[in-house]
Amino acid sequence: MSALANFLKGLFLNGNPVVNPGPEVPAACIDCTSLLREAYERDAWHFPGPQPSFRIDVAERMAIWLYTAAMVYADRSMTPELSMQLLRQTEMDEANGAAHYSADLVLRHLPALHELATGLAEGDPVLVSLREMAWRWPLSSVGIQKPAELGEPDLTALQSHPGLWRLFLDRVISVADSDSLRDRSTRSASRNSLGLHPDLAIQLLPYWRDIEPEILELPSLSQ
Numbered sequence: 001m002s003a004l005a006n007f008l009k010g011l012f013l014n015g016n017p018v019v020n021p022g023p024e025v026p027a028a029c030i031d032c033t034s035l036l037r038e039a040y041e042r043d044a045w046h047f048p049g050p051q052p053s054f055r056i057d058v059a060e061r062m063a064i065w066l067y068t069a070a071m072v073y074a075d076r077s078m079t080p081e082l083s084m085q086l087l088r089q090t091e092m093d094e095a096n097g098a099a100h101y102s103a104d105l106v107l108r109h110l111p112a113l114h115e116l117a118t119g120l121a122e123g124d125p126v127l128v129s130l131r132e133m134a135w136r137w138p139l140s141s142v143g144i145q146k147p148a149e150l151g152e153p154d155l156t157a158l159q160s161h162p163g164l165w166r167l168f169l170d171r172v173i174s175v176a177d178s179d180s181l182r183d184r185s186t187r188s189a190s191r192n193s194l195g196l197h198p199d200l201a202i203q204l205l206p207y208w209r210d211i212e213p214e215i216l217e218l219p220s221l222s223q
């Protein structure tokens with residue numbers, strides 16, 4: 001079993017993947033296609049509605065990238081220049097709903113790696129790269145503060161698919177993600193999703209009141 005396949009097996013089994021010492025990076029996902037496809041099929045049991053189609057090309061690229069990011073985080077002997085070179089990502093040809101969902105099969109573990117990396121010095125290549133990827137893949141990065149200089153993440157692909165939008169909103173609500181709630185559509189949709197029961201997400205009431213008091217007339221907790 002390749003190092004990448006072993007990494008994915010641990011990731012999907014219990015969230016505890018193993019990486020080999022760097023700087024050798026897998027060039028291809030030779031024996032991990034079946035693992036990624038099985039992850040897609042398992043996720044159907046939890047996805048809110050019909051799944052987007054599966055893009056194996058995206059899932060494989062993100063698997064290689066996450067392995068690389070974990071390896072660079074673990075191996076502190078690499079120079080910043082080599083770390084940035086290994087972590088550099090090219091733009092996706094088409095980051096549609098299927099791409100976001102296929103990437104999320106692996107990148108949903110991005111917040112856990114980011115939490116570990118927050119102990120690194122500000123400006124560390126791992127931390128910089130993780131935050132750039134968080135901005136690029138908002139479905140997978142709820143709870144991670146995005147780089148302000150990049151602007152707001154593009155949520156169009158998520159909003160165009162009801163299941164993806166529902167999944168994104170559920171994640172925002174579950175962690176009370178103030179960074180995601182800066183977006184007007186996310187604020188309104190997260191509030192509306194709770195209908196007459198905004199008290200189900202008490203931790204979000206201050207965000208709704210402070211951000212859009214003229215639109216969101218929320219009941220007082222004292223009533």
